[in-house]
Amino acid sequence: MSDDKISxxxxxxxxxxxxxxxxxxxxxxxxxxxxxxxxxxxxxxxLRANPHAPQVPCHRVVRIDGSLGGYQGEERGAAIQRKQQLLREEGVIFLKDGRVDLASSGFEFPG
DNA sequence: AAAAAGATAGACG
DNA sequence: CGTCTATCTTTTT
Incomplete structure (x- = not known):
């Protein structure tokens, strides 16, 4: 946290x-x-150093197995709860395990 | 300049 | 299911 700009x-x-x-x-x-x-x-x-919290959809990034991972630098449980709430509001499908349904909500970059 | 950490992923036992 | 290693960037000593 020394430069106002980012890499x-x-x-x-x-x-x-x-x-x-x-x-x-x-x-x-x-x-x-x-x-x-x-x-x-x-x-x-x-993402952890994400200077734009809700501006950038950093909460739309999850693990490969559908687990949420973390959010900013909060505790694991707190991060998952916050992310799940946001994604759920966006229309992302969540499994009963608390994981994201990558089979339906999983996005991949073209090319 | 060098070492440690960090919101992972994959392989191994 | 639990543990270790590999990989890349940023931050701190």
Whole structure:
């Protein structure tokens, strides 16, 4: 937190997030691949430092297995609860396990 | 400059 | 089901 600006990597992540349609969710792996990186952790780092909270749909990014993961830097349980609420309002389908239905709400980047 | 952490994913036992 | 390793970027010492 030294510069007001952000890295090019984060900017690319936020750009991809804007491509995710409402009611859908993308996975870290797919996002990382769309950015040209094979490490979903790098994407998570960019989202964690997300300077635009609700402006960027960072809550539309979940794990590969449908688990929510985290939100900003909150506790795991709190992050899941908040994300589930937001996604549920957007029309994302949730399974009884508390996971997202990637089979219907899973989004993937073209190309 | 070097080391540690971080919202993952995949492989192994 | 639980544990370890691989991979990339950002942040801190």
């Amino acid at each position: 090019v990597f984060a900017a690319g992540v936020y750009r991809k997030l804007g491509e995710i349609p409402r009611g859908k969710v993308a996975t870290y792996g797919v996002l990382a691949r769309a950015l040209g990186c094979g490490s979903p952790r790098a994407v998570g780092q960019a």
